[in-house]
Amino acid sequence: MKTLAFVLLLITVTKCHEPFQVIFQWNSIDVTWPSEEEQQFAIDHGDYVAANNFIAGIKFWKDKMYLTLPRWKDGVPVTLGVTSATPVNKVTAPKLEAFPSWEMQKIGDCSAFQFVQSMEIDPKGRMWVLDSGKMSPLSVEVKTTCPPRLVILDLENKNEILRVYEFPAQVARHGTAHLNDIVLDHEDGGMAYITDSDRDDPGIIVYSLSNNTSWKVRHDSMRAKPEAVRFMVAKTPINMPIPVDGIALSPASSTDRQVYYSPLSSFHLYSIPTSVLKSNTSNVDEHVKELGRKISQTDGMMMSAKGVLYFGLLADDAVAMWDTKQTASFATGQRVISRDHERMQWPDTFAYDADGNFYCVTNSLQNILIDRVNISTPNYRVVRARTGVKSYQYLEDGTAPEQPEIPTSVANRISLAVAVGLTILLAFVVQ
Ligand SMILES: *[C@@H]1O[C@H](CO)[C@@H](O)[C@H](O)[C@H]1NC(C)=O
Ligand SMILES: *[C@@H]1O[C@H](CO)[C@@H](O)[C@H](O)[C@H]1NC(C)=O
Numbered sequence: 309m310k311t312l313a314f315v316l317l318l319i320t321v322t323k324c325h326e327p328f329q330v331i332f333q334w335n336s337i338d339v340t341w342p343s344e345e346e347q348q349f350a351i352d353h354g355d356y357v358a359a360n361n362f363i364a365g366i367k368f369w370k371d372k373m374y375l376t377l378p379r380w381k382d383g384v385p386v387t388l389g390v391t392s393a394t395p396v397n398k399v400t401a402p403k404l405e406a407f408p409s410w411e412m413q414k415i416g417d418c419s420a421f422q423f424v425q426s427m428e429i430d431p432k433g434r435m436w437v438l439d440s441g442k443m444s445p446l447s448v449e450v451k452t453t454c455p456p457r458l459v460i461l462d463l464e465n466k467n468e469i470l471r472v473y474e475f476p477a478q479v480a481r482h483g484t485a486h487l488n489d490i491v492l493d494h495e496d497g498g499m500a501y502i503t504d505s506d507r508d509d510p511g512i513i514v515y516s517l518s519n520n521t522s523w524k525v526r527h528d529s530m531r532a533k534p535e536a537v538r539f540m541v542a543k544t545p546i547n548m549p550i551p552v553d554g555i556a557l558s559p560a561s562s563t564d565r566q567v568y569y570s571p572l573s574s575f576h577l578y579s580i581p582t583s584v585l586k587s588n589t590s591n592v593d594e595h596v597k598e599l600g601r602k603i604s605q606t607d608g609m610m611m612s613a614k615g616v617l618y619f620g621l622l623a624d625d626a627v628a629m630w631d632t633k634q635t636a637s638f639a640t641g642q643r644v645i646s647r648d649h650e651r652m653q654w655p656d657t658f659a660y661d662a663d664g665n666f667y668c669v670t671n672s673l674q675n676i677l678i679d680r681v682n683i684s685t686p687n688y689r690v691v692r693a694r695t696g697v698k699s700y701q702y703l704e705d706g707t708a709p710e711q712p713e714i715p716t717s718v719a720n721r722i723s724l725a726v727a728v729g730l731t732i733l734l735a736f737v738v739q
């Protein structure tokens with residue numbers, strides 16, 4: 309009898325997910341300024357408003373943690389930042405460094421980053437950054453606008469810019485596009501699937517790296533649903549229609565890969581095969597699968613190398629999972645793994661590191677939306693749980709499938725040739 313009880317306990321424990329632990333926690337987010345004068349100037353002129361700086365996107369590469377600070381409001385000097393992946397000297401609220409530089413944060417300069425909410429890093433250390441181009445959608449006047457762009461930087465080679473792609477207006481509308489989240493697919497020369505939460509024209513944008521082209525897939529399942537527009541987070545009412553938002557991709561090892569998505573204003577999870585997204589067909593209706601109902605709205609989601617889908621439940625201050633390999637049905641397979649009404653307010657986005665740790669950013673976004681951030685209390689957290697696996701971009705054994713090359717653009721090669729030519733000439737003249 310005793311033995312049986314012991315065995316049962318073991319089974320329940322192994323089935324349970326490791327609890328999340330708080331690794332970083334900020335009352336407000338600040339950055340390392342180039343100088344004290346510049347910091348003072350920014351504070352005096354409203355270019356830095358502490359309560360308006362919040363973290364959303366998170367990704368890891370080697371010993372660094374990259375975070376996005378979307379410019380939903382004024383006073384956000386840095387929209388893409390970096391810090392150590394683990395606390396240094398036990399500092400759990402580090403200041404962020406502008407990434408890749410202060411020049412790249414310049415507001416109004418369309419070759420710099422304007423509004424970065426998400427990015428993804430591929431297994432070769434190339435960071436794919438989404439820039440919606442528009443500024444401050446929640447401020448009184450919308451300060452526009454640069455074209456929505458995808459920018460790829462090489463973290464393994466001095467953050468060199470490998471690709472800049474401006475989305476054509478018929479794919480992402482200039483001024484209203486909201487490039488929300490991104491997943492990467494190494495097949496067919498490299499693909500990115502991007503949710504565009506544009507209120508009037510929501511959809512999933514497909515980008516082909518090898519052909520340097522893009523298109524948008526639209527479907528009713530990607531629109532906000534009236535039944536899910538209003539909800540409560542930590543006693544704060546939210547009333548805002550938000551279309552397709554979170555996106556996840558089934559693991560690299562799977563055949564017939566699927567993209568999972570959900571509008572924020574929806575109780576439903578959907579999937580569509582990548583083969584359909586890649587084919588640029590105008591009517592995808594017969595390929596969209598409604599997988600079942602969730603108990604709450606979801607922002608970000610992510611899948612592991614073993615096909616476990618993680619997603620937040622906003623009204624429940626919780627994170628849930630669905631092991632797609634264990635239970636084919638989402639309706640019966642989903643379950644809450646973590647709920648904490650204080651520390652898990654608005655689970656926004658997820659990430660893995662190379663050591664099998666799984667992370668979530670919780671940012672109490674409800675307070676930002678209603679302008680009630682109290683910077684005397686903790687608002688933003690990075691929480692972590694050990695899973696022992698890597699992200700969907702890797703195979704189950706932890707290795708990565710072969711990744712597409714990204715040749716530096718023709719223009720770069722020409723300028724390199726010119727530089728080499730000049731150097732030779734100069735060497736000749738000096739002699
Ligand atoms: C890709 O397309 C963009 C269009 O925005 C263009 O500026 C860029 O030069 C193209 N890159 C390559 C490598 O063809
Ligand atoms: C790239 O272009 C070629 C030639 O038009 C086409 O056959 C191929 O399917 C395209 N690849 C993608 C991923 O769209």
Ligand SMILES: *[C@@H]1O[C@H](CO)[C@@H](O)[C@H](O)[C@H]1NC(C)=O
Pocket residue numbers: 521522523588590
């Ligand atoms: C995708 O399909 C649309 C509509 O049929 C078409 O206008 C567009 O040129 C296609 N894009 C690419 C890159 O093939």
Ligand SMILES: *[C@@H]1O[C@H](CO)[C@@H](O)[C@H](O)[C@H]1NC(C)=O
Pocket residue numbers: 682683684685
């Ligand atoms: C902000 O938080 C502090 C510390 O918890 C608390 O004393 C204060 O009353 C809060 N302010 C508001 C406006 O809620």
